[in-house]
Amino acid sequence: MGDTTKETPLQAVLESGVLTLTLNRPERLNAMSQELIGMIIEQLDRALAESEVRTVLITGTGRGFCAGADLAGTGTGTATGADGRPDLGVVIERLYNPMIRAIRNLPKPVVAAVNGVAAGGGANLALACDIVLAARSARFDQAFVRIALLPDLGGTWFLPHAVGDARARALAMLGTSVPAEDAARMGMIWQVVDESKLMAEATALARRLASGPTLSYAAIKRAINAAATNTLDQQLDLERDSQRALGQSADFREGVAAFLAKRPAQFTGR
Numbered sequence: 001m002g003d004t005t006k007e008t009p010l011q012a013v014l015e016s017g018v019l020t021l022t023l024n025r026p027e028r029l030n031a032m033s034q035e036l037i038g039m040i041i042e043q044l045d046r047a048l049a050e051s052e053v054r055t056v057l058i059t060g061t062g063r064g065f066c067a068g069a070d071l072a073g074t075g076t077g078t079a080t081g082a083d084g085r086p087d088l089g090v091v092i093e094r095l096y097n098p099m100i101r102a103i104r105n106l107p108k109p110v111v112a113a114v115n116g117v118a119a120g121g122g123a124n125l126a127l128a129c130d131i132v133l134a135a136r137s138a139r140f141d142q143a144f145v146r147i148a149l150l151p152d153l154g155g156t157w158f159l160p161h162a163v164g165d166a167r168a169r170a171l172a173m174l175g176t177s178v179p180a181e182d183a184a185r186m187g188m189i190w191q192v193v194d195e196s197k198l199m200a201e202a203t204a205l206a207r208r209l210a211s212g213p214t215l216s217y218a219a220i221k222r223a224i225n226a227a228a229t230n231t232l233d234q235q236l237d238l239e240r241d242s243q244r245a246l247g248q249s250a251d252f253r254e255g256v257a258a259f260l261a262k263r264p265a266q267f268t269g270r
Contacts, residue, residue, distance in 0.1 A: 009036035011061075012043050017054035017210030018203065019047050026062025031070035032121060037095045044102040054210035054269065056106065057202060058129060059113040068120025068143065092152055096121065100154045103128045104225060107218030109209040113202035114138045114180070114189070124153035127162065130221065131205065132189035134180040135198045140188060141177040161228060162188045213251040214269040 011022040021043050023030035030036075047053040060066055103110050112129035119141040126132050126140070134140075142159070144151050151159065151172050159168035163186045170176065180192045193201045209217065219242040227235055246252055250270040258265035 008039075009033060010039040010043065012039075012046075014053060016207050017052065018057055018206040019043065019053045019055070020057045020059070020203075020206075023058070023060040023066055025070075026060075026064070028070055028072075029064035029067035029117060029119075030060040030062065030122070031067040032125075033070045034095060037099055041099050041102055044099070044106060047108060048102075048106055051269070053108065054214055055108060055206045056110045057113060057206040058110065058125070059199065059202065060115055062116070064116040064122075065112075065114040065118040065138065066122025066125055067117060068122045071147075088149075096153050100124075100128050104154075104221075107221065108214055109206075109217050109221075111202060111206045111209070113198055114140075115195075115198055117141060119143045120151075121153045121155075124151060124155040124158060127158040127188065128154055133191050133193055133198065133202050133205065134183065134189055135195040136180055136192055137195060138180040138192075139177050140180075140183050141175070142171050143175050145173060145175040157228075159188075162186075211267065213249075213255065213265075213267045215249050215251055216246060219246055 009023070009025050011020075011024050013020045013022075021040060023036065025031060025033070025036065044056070047056050109131065110129045112126040112132045114126050114132060114134040115138065116135065117139055118126045118134075120143045123140045123142060126134075142151050142155060144155070150156060156168075156172065159171060162168075163171070167186060171178065178186075178188065180189070183189045184192045191201075223235070223238055223242060226238055230238065251265075251267045254267060255265045
């Protein structure tokens with residue numbers, strides 16, 4: 001996990017194909033500052049560029065995963081409109097949206113290990129990841145309405161797709177805090193594990209993905225992202241084209257050969 005005593009908002013460690021990004025502002029429950037967001041985006045760009053990175057794992061230090069935007073501290077930068085009032089749209093367009101797009105568009109799996117409270121933008125940062133594991137004591141809190149805002153970082157998209165329209169509306173409008181067990185039951189996250197096992201389980205999962213067929217993972221991400229707006233016919237065509245490309249890969253040949261030989265496959269991402 002690296003030395004979390006260093007004075008840096010983000011720890012980045014690459015080991016066994018897994019790039020572990022640890023939000024490291026425990027004194028502020030890992031609330032997102034402009035510097036932290038910039039560092040996350042930088043590491044996601046690294047994950048895209050470096051073939052050695054096959055999976056990304058995001059977690060936090062201390063008792064919280066991420067408390068959202070740092071409203072009381074250094075914040076995420078400010079912008080003012082022509083009328084002198086705050087322009088939050090500029091901050092969202094410059095910082096938040098590029099980070100969420102980088103996670104969703106990365107052609108490699110992104111795993112979240114939620115070790116405590118995930119509030120506001122912190123909750124939606126987790127939901128942007130492909131697979132979310134949470135400690136039993138974790139909770140997911142759409143706190144935006146408490147300060148007269150709406151869920152951002154993709155929250156209004158992730159919630160209805162994960163839990164359905166009725167629950168999404170209630171969670172957003174009531175600002176309800178959802179315990180990890182309930183989040184798993186309603187399909188918001190993948191799995192709940194004991195606190196003491198969270199990082200071991202998340203790391204094992206990330207390493208399993210890192211040793212898998214990354215071309216397949218990339219195609220799965222693209223297809224599921226597209227399914228939200230595609231018709232069935234469009235999705236069938238996308239599956240056909242993606243399967244055609246995957247069927248010509250070295251990993252497909254290796255997977256079939258391993259299956260017939262009853263041995264573990266050795267995927268290379270080619």
